[in-house]
Amino acid sequence: AQSVTQLGxxxxxxxxxxxxxxxxxxxxxxxxxxxYVQYPNQGLQLLLxxxxxxxxxxxxNGFEAEFKKSETSFHLTKPSAHMSDAAEYFxxxxxxGNTPLVFGKGTRLSVIA
Amino acid sequence: NAxxxxxxxxxxxxxxxxxxxxxxxxxxHNYMYWYRQDPGMGLKLIYYSVGAxxxxxxxxxxxxxxxxxxTEDFPLRLELAAPxxxxxxxxxxxxxxxxxxxDTQYFGPGTRLTVL
Numbered sequence: 001a002q003s004v005t006q007l008g009x010x011x012x013x014x015x016x017x018x019x020x021x022x023x024x025x026x027x028x029x030x031x032x033x034x035x036y037v038q039y040p041n042q043g044l045q046l047l048l049x050x051x052x053x054x055x056x057x058x059x060x061n062g063f064e065a066e067f068k069k070s071e072t073s074f075h076l077t078k079p080s081a082h083m084s085d086a087a088e089y090f091x092x093x094x095x096x097g098n099t100p101l102v103f104g105k106g107t108r109l110s111v112i113a
Numbered sequence: 114n115a116x117x118x119x120x121x122x123x124x125x126x127x128x129x130x131x132x133x134x135x136x137x138x139x140x141x142h143n144y145m146y147w148y149r150q151d152p153g154m155g156l157k158l159i160y161y162s163v164g165a166x167x168x169x170x171x172x173x174x175x176x177x178x179x180x181x182x183x184t185e186d187f188p189l190r191l192e193l194a195a196p197x198x199x200x201x202x203x204x205x206x207x208x209x210x211x212x213x214x215x216d217t218q219y220f221g222p223g224t225r226l227t228v229l
Binding site for chain 2: 009036041042043044045046049090100101102103104105106
């Protein structure tokens with residue numbers, strides 16, 4: 001069965017520090033991978049998605065993620081955290097045409113001034 | 114263009130009551146989904162639909178029903194509410210036209226349901 005593991009339910013960083021949110025997937029076939037962000041009391045918004053065109057994917061708000069097949073990982077990074085980045089982040093995977101996404105449990109990012 | 118809208122935003126139900134969560138999208142999307150979100154558990158798929166008249170079960174369908182009579186609307190029905198159905202419910206939609214699974218799902222703002 002498809003699954004996504006997000007390491008760390010809560011990550012705390014200082015403003016200006018590197019953000020690294022980890023995501024690993026289980027797969028025997030190439031997946032399609034997504035990162036979504038959820039701000040408090042809101043729905044989910046797409047940050048970026050991997051569609052096999054390039055292993056390094058750039059998204060909105062300065063975030064990017066790198067697909068590493070050998071490590072079955074799709075970690076999300078941002079060079080410099082901003083207070084407005086505080087939110088919950090979800091990694092999700094899909095394996096075939098327009099099938100529903102399977103979500104990880106989420107990582108809550110806190111940014112300390 | 115409102116995107117995906119959900120009503121109500123909040124609701125408190127008593128055990129055994131029934132209700133319908135409404136979801137409407139104005140993007141002419143073929144695919145629609147219902148998820149529930151519980152703290153620390155991520156989102157779990159309840160039901161989804163690939164077009165009007167076609168629905169399918171997700172990971173956690175028990176206690177819920179859906180229908181899709183139009184492209185725009187995808188209501189979720191709770192029969193005999195139970196405390197285990199206390200959750201935040203999200204509706205989402207996607208066009209269903211993108212190659213492979215590259216399609217972006219657009220989410221509504223959610224309905225927070227408490228069953229007491």
